Amino acid sequence: MSVTFEYTNAMSFMKSTEMDNFSEFVKSAHNQIHGQRGPGSDYLGWVNWPIEYDREEFERVKSAASRIQQQSDALIVIGIGGSYLGSKAAIEALSHTFHNQIDGNTEVYFAGQNISSIYIENLLHVLEGKDISINVISKSGTTTEPALAFRIFREFMEKKYGEEEARKRIYVTTDKTEGALRTLATEEGYETFVIPEDIGGRYSVLTPVGLLPIAVAGLDIDQMMAGAEASYHKYNNPDIATNGSYQYAAVRNIFNSKGKSIELLVTYEPGLHYVAEWWKQLFGESEGKDVKGLFPASVNFTTDLHSMGQYVQEGRRLFIETVLQIKKSPVERTIQADANNIDGLNFLTGKTMDEVNKMAALGTTLAHIDGDVPNLLIELDELNEYTFGELVYFFEKACAISGTLLGVNPFDQPGVETYKKNMFALLGKDGYEEERKQLEERLAEITKH
Numbered sequence: 001m002s003v004t005f006e007y008t009n010a011m012s013f014m015k016s017t018e019m020d021n022f023s024e025f026v027k028s029a030h031n032q033i034h035g036q037r038g039p040g041s042d043y044l045g046w047v048n049w050p051i052e053y054d055r056e057e058f059e060r061v062k063s064a065a066s067r068i069q070q071q072s073d074a075l076i077v078i079g080i081g082g083s084y085l086g087s088k089a090a091i092e093a094l095s096h097t098f099h100n101q102i103d104g105n106t107e108v109y110f111a112g113q114n115i116s117s118i119y120i121e122n123l124l125h126v127l128e129g130k131d132i133s134i135n136v137i138s139k140s141g142t143t144t145e146p147a148l149a150f151r152i153f154r155e156f157m158e159k160k161y162g163e164e165e166a167r168k169r170i171y172v173t174t175d176k177t178e179g180a181l182r183t184l185a186t187e188e189g190y191e192t193f194v195i196p197e198d199i200g201g202r203y204s205v206l207t208p209v210g211l212l213p214i215a216v217a218g219l220d221i222d223q224m225m226a227g228a229e230a231s232y233h234k235y236n237n238p239d240i241a242t243n244g245s246y247q248y249a250a251v252r253n254i255f256n257s258k259g260k261s262i263e264l265l266v267t268y269e270p271g272l273h274y275v276a277e278w279w280k281q282l283f284g285e286s287e288g289k290d291v292k293g294l295f296p297a298s299v300n301f302t303t304d305l306h307s308m309g310q311y312v313q314e315g316r317r318l319f320i321e322t323v324l325q326i327k328k329s330p331v332e333r334t335i336q337a338d339a340n341n342i343d344g345l346n347f348l349t350g351k352t353m354d355e356v357n358k359m360a361a362l363g364t365t366l367a368h369i370d371g372d373v374p375n376l377l378i379e380l381d382e383l384n385e386y387t388f389g390e391l392v393y394f395f396e397k398a399c400a401i402s403g404t405l406l407g408v409n410p411f412d413q414p415g416v417e418t419y420k421k422n423m424f425a426l427l428g429k430d431g432y433e434e435e436r437k438q439l440e441e442r443l444a445e446i447t448k449h
């Protein structure tokens with residue numbers, strides 16, 4: 001089982017010497033990351049995590065997951081950004097497409113990833129009559145969206161079960177010592193899991209942040225960590241000639257410097273939609289700063305070929321494409337002959353749906369190459385917990401190296417604060433009086449025109 005990277009379909013857009021030229025830069029980026037040096041070096045805990053993770057806590061995650069499965073019909077995962085995208089990606093990719101509708105499964109719902117009252121109302125509606133547990137996840141413990149959702153769900157739980165029983169159904173994943181959530185968890189006696197202080201949100205899927213919800217969904221987290229460990233060893237050498245993760249990092253930078261501004265992550269399996277969402281946060285927050293970075297976007301083909309395909313083929317030439325492909329679908333559905341053949345599809349008789357999907361992918365790749373879109377390929381032999389773990393680490397490593405090559409700090413996200421500052425000022429939070437005054441003046445100016 002493995003994850004492979006290749007860029008053969010990008011070679012007509014670049015010279016092989018360009019890759020060679022990157023080899024020394026890649027080596028020094030590798031040495032920087034492994035030597036715990038450089039910008040953001042306080043956030044490198046994820047590098048050795050697959051071999052160094054806390055085994056005792058890992059076992060506790062598994063037993064909490066089976067307790068939740070026994071005590072509840074549904075788990076509500078409250079978090080935003082890196083505190084929900086990894087588990088959402090794994091559950092969508094690896095579970096039954098309609099996981100929550102299958103009898104016997106512990107349903108998993110997400111909250112706190114938006115501020116929509118409609119969403120909360122409808123979620124509470126769906127939960128009527130069900131026994132529930134909560135896993136609230138926030139590294140800082142102060143992020144508005146999950147804090148707001150937790151306020152609502154805590155009250156809901158205490159009303160439904162009483163304080164004592166609610167306590168047994170609330171699981172908190174947060175910083176080891178700091179933050180409002182840690183304080184609350186200590187006061188209330190909730191069971192807690194730790195987000196290591198040297199692992200940022202977007203690098204946290206293989207910590208309890210991702211692992212508890214993933215295990216509750218019935219997935220094998222031992223296999224996931226085994227895949228991540230294999231990937232750790234595979235991408236632990238600085239040689240660009242043999243390190244696919246570093247090749248991916250270098251090729252992205254080559255095309256960025258040639259003026260490409262968007263990387264489209266392309267999938268042909270709907271279950272991979274949230275893997276792409278997770279990937280967007282990883283690369284978007286890591287590289288989008290100092291007026292730099294490829295804009296990470298994603299499409300689900302063939303669905304989006306009927307909406308975005310036209311632009312990718314003939315619109316502004318901004319793109320590189322990275323196809324995330326599963327070599328062989330675990331499900332074989334053979335197309336049958338139809339006596340009347342009114343739809344004209346009898347030429348597909350005897351082929352499987354997956355063969356058709358693969359030919360759609362190949363045809364699209366060739367068409368997009370003709371439309372000047374360099375094509376990169378990441379292939380998974382199979383899609384399962386093991387290869388998911390491998391893929392996560394492949395991307396994490398590539399992202400750290402890519403951001404380092406780009407010359408940014410891949411581990412901070414200062415730009416996210418700007419909207420928060422405005423929101424707090426507009427809502428009248430204490431300490432934001434001056435900002436509020438300035439915004440009000442600005443808004444008055446806009447209304448005048």
Ligand SMILES: O=P(O)(O)OC[C@H]1O[C@](O)(CO)[C@@H](O)[C@@H]1O
Nearest residue numbers: 081082083138139140143201416
């Ligand atoms: O886990 P927290 O601290 O609530 O943060 C959630 C998300 O918010 C961000 O900090 C951005 O505001 C992301 O980097 C992070 O994944």
